[in-house]
Amino acid sequence: MTLTAPPPTEVPASPARGLVCRNCGATFGLVAEHACAQCFGPLEVDYDPERMRAVTREQIEAGPQNIWRYAGLLPVGQDPADRVSLDPGLTPLVRADRLAAELGITGGLWVKDDSANPTHSFKDRVVSLAATAARGLGYAKIAAASTGNLANSVAAHAARAGLPSYVFIPADLEPGKVVQSAVYGQTLVAVDGSYDDVNRLTSELAETDEFEDTAFVNQNVRPYYAEGSKTMGYEIAEQLGWRIPAQVVIPMASGSLLTKVDKAFRELVAAGIAEDTPWRVFGAQSAGCDPIATAFDNGWDVVKPVKSTGIAKSLNIGNPADGPYALDAIRRTGGAVGRVGDEQIVQGIRDLARTTGVFAETAGGVTVAVLRQLVEDGRLDPAQETVVLNTGEGLKTLDPLTPVVGPTHRIDPSLRSARAAGLVG
Numbered sequence: 001m002t003l004t005a006p007p008p009t010e011v012p013a014s015p016a017r018g019l020v021c022r023n024c025g026a027t028f029g030l031v032a033e034h035a036c037a038q039c040f041g042p043l044e045v046d047y048d049p050e051r052m053r054a055v056t057r058e059q060i061e062a063g064p065q066n067i068w069r070y071a072g073l074l075p076v077g078q079d080p081a082d083r084v085s086l087d088p089g090l091t092p093l094v095r096a097d098r099l100a101a102e103l104g105i106t107g108g109l110w111v112k113d114d115s116a117n118p119t120h121s122f123k124d125r126v127v128s129l130a131a132t133a134a135r136g137l138g139y140a141k142i143a144a145a146s147t148g149n150l151a152n153s154v155a156a157h158a159a160r161a162g163l164p165s166y167v168f169i170p171a172d173l174e175p176g177k178v179v180q181s182a183v184y185g186q187t188l189v190a191v192d193g194s195y196d197d198v199n200r201l202t203s204e205l206a207e208t209d210e211f212e213d214t215a216f217v218n219q220n221v222r223p224y225y226a227e228g229s230k231t232m233g234y235e236i237a238e239q240l241g242w243r244i245p246a247q248v249v250i251p252m253a254s255g256s257l258l259t260k261v262d263k264a265f266r267e268l269v270a271a272g273i274a275e276d277t278p279w280r281v282f283g284a285q286s287a288g289c290d291p292i293a294t295a296f297d298n299g300w301d302v303v304k305p306v307k308s309t310g311i312a313k314s315l316n317i318g319n320p321a322d323g324p325y326a327l328d329a330i331r332r333t334g335g336a337v338g339r340v341g342d343e344q345i346v347q348g349i350r351d352l353a354r355t356t357g358v359f360a361e362t363a364g365g366v367t368v369a370v371l372r373q374l375v376e377d378g379r380l381d382p383a384q385e386t387v388v389l390n391t392g393e394g395l396k397t398l399d400p401l402t403p404v405v406g407p408t409h410r411i412d413p414s415l416r417s418a419r420a421a422g423l424v425g
Contacts, residue, residue, distance in 0.1 A: 015051035016075035019043040019223050022325065030075070032137045032215065034222040042321065043223050045075045052271045057242060060234075060273075065090050067125055067231040073267060074231075075224055076132045084131035084161045086153075088124035089231055091116040093239040093387070098355035099368075103375050107246070108385040112236055113358050119156045119180065120393035121149035121314075121361075122257070126228035127217055131157045133224035134215030141165065141214040145202040147195050147253065147314045148177030149392050154217060155184040166214065168198050174313060176396040194308055196318050226322075229257045233264025236387055237274050244268070244279050246384035249371050251363040251391055252283045252292050252337075253317040255326030261389075262329040281329050282380060283337040284370035286312035286345065286362075292323045296330065296337040303327070311342045311400045312362040314392060336379040338370035345369055346400050352390070359394030367391075 019028040023041030034043055055072040063069030067089035068077055077083045092113045100109035114122040127150065134142055143166040144154045151167040158165030167181055171190040182188050191198045205211050206219055215221045237244050244265050250258040262281050268274035285293045288310020295303045303323030308316035320326070330337060340348070345362055348369030353359050360368070367388050374380035394401075411417040418424050 014075050014078050015047045015055075015072065016045045017048045018046050020046040032134075032139075032220045034220055045223050045227055047073075047075075047267075049270065052267060055271055055273065057273055060238065067128060067228070070231055070234050073234065073271070074129065075227055076129055076136060082132060082136060083128070084135050084157055084163070085128040086118035086124050086156060086160060088117040088128060090235060093236065094356055094358055096352075096356045096388075099351065102351070102355065103372055103382070105375065105382045105386060107381070107383045110236075110240075110245070110385075110387045111352070111356055111358055112232060112387055112389045114232065114389070114391050115358070115360065115364075115393035119149070119152040120396065121153065122229070122232060122389075122391045123149040123153040124156075125231050126150075126225045127153040127157050129228040130215065130217035130221050130225035131161065131163075133221050134217070135161075135163075137215070137221070139213055139215035139221075141211075142217055143167065143202065143205075143211070143214050144217045145169075145195065145199040145219075146181075147316060148173050148181075148396065149314055150218065151181040151188070152177060152396075155181050155186040155188070158186050159184040166211075168202050170195055170198055170313075172313075174397050174399060176398060180396065194318065195316055196305070196308070226256050226260055229260035230264040230267070232257070232389065233261040234268065236261075237265065237268055240385075242268075242274050244274050244277055245387045246278065247280050247282065247335075247380055247386040249282045249284055249367055249374070249380070249386065249388040251315055251367045251389065252285050252320070252326060253289075253315040253363075254320045255283070255292055255322035257389075257391070258283055259322050259325045259329050262333065278333075280333045280335040280380075282335040282370070282374060283326060283330055284367045285337065285339045286310045286315050286366050287339045287341045288312065289316045289318055290339040291318060292320055292326055293337040293339040295323065295327055301327065310345075311397075312345055312366050313397075314361065314363045315366060336374060338373045338377075338379075340366060340369040340373060342400070344373075346404060348372070349394060349401065350405070353394070358390055360390045361392035361394050361397040362400060363392055364390035364394070 021036035066087040305319035345365040348365035
C-alpha cells in the first residue's frame with residue numbers, strides 16, 4: 001500500500017524524468033511515493049541519460065562549494081531559490097598515510113570525512129534533497145524516524161527553513177545526539193523501542209489525518225532523500241582528480257549509502273565525467289547488527305531481520321530496506337562485507353584519531369576496523385587505492401570511549417610534580 005500525500009506540484013526541471021520501481025520496472029511521475037503500486041517494491045529516481053551527459057566537469061567545478069554543484073545530476077534543487085539546505089558537502093578527503101602504513105596498504109588510503117558537514121554527519125546531504133523535494137511537493141512539515149544523525153539534520157533543516165518538524169528516536173539513543181536534536185526547538189519524540197519499532201510507528205503515523213501534510217524524509221519522499229548520498233561518490237571522484245578509487249569501504253545500516261555511492265560512480269562514467277575504471281565496494285557492519293553481512297556470508301539474495309545490539313547505534317537497523325541492493329552492488333563489483341565487535345569498533349575509532357586526527361563516531365570505528373579485517377583476511381588488495389567513509393562526528397558518541405581514554409598523567413601544579421611524573425628531566 002502506498003502512502004497518501006497532498007496533491008503534488010511539479011518538481012523543478014531536472015534530469016529526473018520520473019520514479020521507477022527497482023523490482024518490476026514500473027514507472028511513475030515525480031511524486032511523493034516510495035513503494036510501487038503494482039508490486040510494492042521500492043521506487044528510485046529515473047534520469048534522462050541525455051541530460052546527464054550534458055553535465056560537464058567545468059560546469060560542476062564552477063558551481064557552489066557544496067552539494068549543489070552537482071545539481072545537474074540531482075532530481076531537485078536546480079533553482080537555488082527552491083532549496084531547503086544547510087549547504088553541506090565538499091567535506092575533506094584526508095590522506096591517511098600513517099594508518100595505511102600500519103595496515104600495510106601501499107596503494108594509497110584516504111578518509112572521506114563527513115563529520116565536517118553542518119550537523120556533523122552525512123545525513124545533511126540526504127535531508128537537503130528530501131526537504132527541498134518536500135517543499136516542492138507542497139508539504140508543510142517534515143519528519144523522520146532516526147537513529148540519531150538524521151534526527152539532528154531534520155531538526156536543523158527545519159529550524160533554518162522555519163518549518164515545523166517531528167523527529168522520532170529510540171529512547172536509548174546516545175545523549176549527544178539527543179541534545180543536538182533537541183537544541184533546535186523542534187518536536188522530538190523518544191520511543192521506548194528499537195529503531196525498527198520507531199520506523200513502524202512513523203509508517204502508521206504517516207497515514208493519519210494529523211500527518212497528511214507531513215513529508216517523512218526517509219519514507220514518503222525517500223526516493224529523493226536517497227539521492228543525496230550520491231554526492232559523496234561524486235565528491236570522492238572529483239577530489240581525486242575525477243578518478244574513481246579502486247576500493248571503497250562503506251558503513252551499512254539500511255545499505256542505502258553503499259548503493260548510492262556505487263550509483264554515483266556509474267553515473268559519472270555514463271556521463272563521460274570520469275573514466276571507466278574498475279572499482280570494488282565493501283560493506284562494514286557491527287557484529288551487533290549484521291543482517292547484510294550474514295546474508296553475504298551465506299550467499300542469500302534476501303536479508304533476514306535481526307534484533308539490534310551493540311554500541312554502533314547509528315548502524316542498528318535490523319531490517320535494512322536496501323540490504324538486497326547493497327548485496328547486488330557488493331557482488332557485482334567483487335567486494336565483500338565485514339563485521340566487527342564492540343572492542344574492535346572502539347579500537348578503530350582510536351586508530352583513526354591517532355593516525356589521522358579524525359575523530360569518528362562509532363560507525364567510523366566500524367569502517368576502520370573492518371578495513372583492517374579485510375586487509376588481514378586478504379579480501380581487500382593493499383596495493384590498490386582505497387577510500388574509507390567516516391559518516392559522523394566522534395563527539396556524538398562519547399560513551400564507548402569514556403572508560404578507555406582520558407588523561408595520561410595527573411599532577412600537582414608544580415615543576416616537582418611534573419618531574420616526578422617523568423615529564424621533565
